[in-house]
Amino acid sequence: MHPSQHAPSFHTRITDLFGIRHPLLLGGMHILGESGLVAAVVNAGGMGFITARSFPSPDALRADLRRCHALTGGQPFGVNITLARRADANAAAQDWIRVALQEGVRHFESAGGPPGELVGPIQQGGGILIHKCPSVRHALSAERCGVDAVALVGMEEGGHPGANPLPTFVNGAHALQSVSVPLVLGGGIGTGRQIAAALALGADGVVMGSRFMVAAETAAHDALKRRIIASGVNGSITIMDSLSDTWRVLDNAAAREVRRLEASGVRRHADFGDLILSSRTREKVYRDGDVEAGIVSLGPAGGFADDIHPAGWIVERLIGDAVEATRSLGQRLVALP
Ligand SMILES: Cc1cc2nc3c(=O)[nH]c(=O)nc-3n(C[C@H](O)[C@H](O)[C@H](O)COP(=O)(O)O)c2cc1C
Known part of the structure; x- marks a missing residue:
């Protein structure tokens, strides 16, 4: 049994949807989002997405999915489908979904373009899809397409935050007024205090990337x-x-x-x-x-790291700090005379 199995965490619509212990998602990471890193996050109780576009062929993707299955001992993990801005460059997306479903993957993250053409194949294959986007307008349109959850990122996001000029917490507060499906927030989140703050805001979890750039398992020098x-x-x-x-x-x-x-x-x-x-x-x-x-x-968010640690250590530290921050917030509640 994992040492943190009995440590407190948070129960949200995202932990239910993905069947995970902690409301923490590792988003797709081009080049770096492969089995070693993803399995480490999954084994620590989060959800991670192997980034399909990083692999030169569907067979190379399939081989890494098999490695991930071995590393997680059969625990579920996800696949990220990043679409290109040019629709005609997205022919590979359906192949990635087919290979992932064949290999038993049921959790998908999409990004980079409208998810409309992904929802059907994924859900008919028994999968669930969280769509990641930078604005409330895109989030509502993804919801109308039938996605199971939305990840909303602010301008602090490492990678491509889109044309959205709003920071994560403004974007998030705005989205929570109108988005009905489970909503996670991302962009700039690198500490447990921020995870607690996102949950206090009303989000169902967080999606992270930059903080895991320095994880021991990340395939970077x-x-x-x-x-x-x-x-x-x-x-x-x-x-x-x-x-x-x-x-x-x-x-x-x-x-x-x-x-x-x-x-x-x-x-x-x-x-x-x-x-x-x-x-x-x-x-x-x-x-x-x-x-x-x-x-x-x-x-x-990468700058919150103070050393290279295993991804599982990072997840435990983040969630432990988020629990601590939540407790201390609770202690500040007083009945005024
Ligand atoms: C090195 C790196 C590569 C990334 N590549 C992708 C990608 O290929 N597809 C994708 O959907 N998101 C990608 N992202 C975004 C992450 O999935 C996640 O949304 C983002 O890192 C969250 O913001 P944060 O970096 O502030 O934690 C990448 C992020 C980083 C740091």
Whole structure:
């Protein structure tokens, strides 16, 4: 039995929907969201999503799903289906869903575009879908498409927070006035206190990414993890705003070069060349630890880490701190004379 099996946690519509102990989801993470990291979060009582688009073929995805099954001892885990902005680039999405369902996966996270064409195949296959989006308008439209839950992210989100200018807690408070399906919040969440605050707001859970960039299991060079830890909460900036494709990333030499090109008038993705598109620069950063060489998705939440720890340790710490924060909030309640 896991040591934290009897530790207190939170019961929400999301823990019921996903059958998990803690209302904590690890969102899809391009390149990094594979079986090692996802299984560690699942084994600690959260839910994680293997990121389908990171794999070169459906068979490579299938192999990693099998690895994850072995690592979790059969406990359920999820698959992230990130859609491209161009609809014609999304042919692979149905293959990813088919392979995942064949391999027994029933939990899906979608992002990047409207989930309409995913809902049918997933639900008819016995699965559930949480759709991640940046605005209340998108959340309501996903709800109308029939998704089972919504993840709403604020502008603090590491990766692609969309054109939404609102921070997580404003976005969340707004959404809670109108969204009916279970709702999780994400973007900038890197401490247990913030999880307690999201639950106090009325959310059913949180979705996280950046804080897990420095987990021991994350397949990134230790030099990158150390750089993220050293950068603190001010270590991210946004790029590509001028192309209406806002991307929140580690503030490094590559990101500053992208900003310089934007300031000089560059407006087409292709014209940023290797800086944003190449798997070679990506490998330099993630595999070789050349932390200035390429763009790294990252939000301020990564800066809450103070060391490299196993993902299970991070989950326990986050939930333990959230419980503590909730208790101390309860103790502040007084009946005024
Ligand atoms: C390195 C990295 C890669 C990501 N890649 C994806 C992705 O491929 N698909 C996706 O839906 N979300 C992706 N995200 C977003 C996360 O799933 C999650 O929504 C986000 O990290 C939450 O905000 P936070 O970073 O402030 O915790 C990525 C985030 C990071 C940090």
